Amino acid sequence: MNRSRNQALLLILMILFLGILLAGVTWSNYQYTQKNPGGNDFLVHWVGTRVLFYEGISPYSDEAALRIQTLAYGRPARPGEHELRVAYPLYSVVFFLPFALISDFNLARAVWMTVLEASLVGISLLSLRLCRWKPSPFMLAGLLIFSLLWYHGLRPLINGNAVILVALFITGGLLALRDGADELAGVLFAFATIKPQVVVLIVAFLLLWGIGQRRWRFVGWLVGTVGLLSLAAGLIFPDWIIQNLREVLRYPAYNPPGTPGAAFAQWWPSFGARLGWALTFLMALMLIVEWRSGLRAEFRGFLWTALLTLNIAQWIGIQTDPGNFVVLFPGIILAFALMYERWHKGAAIASSIILLVLFVGIWAIFLSTVQYGDQPVQSPVMFFPLPFVMFVLLYWVRWWAFHPLGAWMGWKR
Template identity: 40%
Template sequence: MVSRPLWMQVVTGLAVIGVLIALTIANFRFAEQFPGGNDFLGRWMGARFWVRDGISPYDPQVGRASQQLIYGRAVDREAGEDIQDFLYPFPAMVFFAPFGALPYTLARAIWMTILEVSLPILALIGIALADWKPRRAVLVSLLFFSVFWYHGTRAVIVGQFAVIEALLMVGALLAIKRGSDPLAGILLGLSIAKPQMAVLFIPFVLLWAAWARRWSIVVWGVGTITGLLAVSVLLIPDWPVMWLRQLLEYPTYTNIGSPVEILADAFPSMSGVIAVAMGGALTLYLFWEWAKAAGKADRWFQWSAALTIVVTNLVAFRSATTNYVVLLPALCLIFSVLTDRWRAKGNVVVLLAMVALLFGLWGLFLTTIEGNVESPLMYLPVPILTLLGLWWARWWAIRAIRLSQ
């Protein structure tokens, strides 16, 4: 393989840096004109209090300071306003602490740039995980889609950490695929930063790695988690208790639960029972798929990992539409099967699917929004469609594996 001349590498590097600087400047101007980024603000404020003043990010004054920036007053709990607690486990400070030393508008602009760059990277990792070779038109469309579909754009605007969490999770999958087991374990361990997204993913990967006797993944994964927890407890010994208090208080000022709960609400008199039954059935089914994936090759493992991520988003006690950016690689897996099976027609179907999702989700949002609050309906289309798509793709994937053995 012929390497590019040094001067070309330098020019390319400078061009990339120039684009990132220009993007950050544009984001800074956006942040000045449109204050917000509330999902990032609470985490930035916690980091700022801890980095600058040595005050725990779980201290009540952190939330009060965020409320003053957003509302200019204390929150109205009856109106469902976010009290802006830190809410994340303290190991997540690895990602937020560097921003705590910066003014909020600048920190938000840089954060937005990181998220905007991360979304196309998520799509590219999804392509690699699926061993997909999309045509140029499909590739360009997918990269555009990754940023501008509803869940991606919303994540950028509100500054949601879910994009970084998604990168950690699918980055671990890519490292496993390429045999970089220590790196996979480290990324897996770091994904405890947003546990509601990785609560089923981490156990599945560790169990599969143990079944496959890839002990480096287990050792580095468990070691990273243990190290992060140990250091964090040394820094703030009581953070687990304070964090749990914030988690228990969170449902008192949030109205929307998991997609399973939203579906169950169609039957008000039995919603609780139906939600538990649906969630339990999906979880038991997932465990059955885990058992089937034991000892299987990469393609089966990747499909099972995608299923685990989808089911997590369906049954988690509290989900968010911004978390759905982690489903991009699952969509890539489905799209790859479409193009593998239907060739030229498959490419057309993939393009039409992206167009339908792009305009359909934005249309649903604009027609159902109530004030500045998104409708519970926004929680349903993508995880349900992705689950159905994975079920369809499973047959082709397993059939292909069996035929190749």
């Protein structure tokens, strides 16, 4: 009886501590938002959701865009400026609605940042579970700090980019697949489609894998959840898919280069476009070859292929942004886990050096190439450092992923 009371008291204290911690983080975020305007990625969807919920106005409309621009710039966007238009599927409002109910944008942004910060920590912890790696307390602390402060974590956090939630859904979905929770995995990957361009390739791979493995519950829950979300959005605006597609097609016109090919064309107008097509062909060929192996592999080889697919998606020619590269974080953890399995103590030194190089190197490249306007504008060169390092890391450990040391800690599942 006393033991049960002690456990209940401990649980209450933990919940109280967590509540105080989150409240303190939110207060700090609120102080930051008051002094540092921005968060435009969140602003777009906060306004879009509010005009939909309170006034029944389509978030894809010119009226919604004008309100967003007025809040961001104090006026309509000028030619050449980011038009700040909603380009997510309409059902994404489900995730923004709780924050859109807060009328003070700075407060709403602060609460949203708290959710994203907790999600960054969640991505780290779920990635460790996914890869069955238990680092030392020192390494764990380093990984958590890295996940919050590295360029590809801090930038989407400050901008309020929902890609952090997408990365959390992807990591949780892969973990659910490993543990046989196919229904949960299907729902999480369906939620990840709020940014379709980020997940289109990995979802295609997972559907092929699910069909080949006869994991029908996963396939059914993924397809069914996306279908239900889309139908529910159709009850609000029956033509929302057409409206959304129109915004997706116009998106590249008012954004910086969104693919490596577009960056090449900007740098080398005479041959850059052809170089971009060559890279797309190479990435597609690599994808076909690796999918053939990954679809037949045990779970660890399948996981390696899924994480490689996320990396290839950044260079294959699909419109994206370096702010989306936080989805590559689980690949770093997989590489480190495989290194620790083989090298033990030597892996601690190697992984620490890699983290330091990624942290300092990527920030240094950004700071030396950034252009300042109303908001800092990253150079297209940011498309290249992290995916290149990820290709090196993933192919470095590929043999270990497909040829484990026995049935290592249940990886066969």
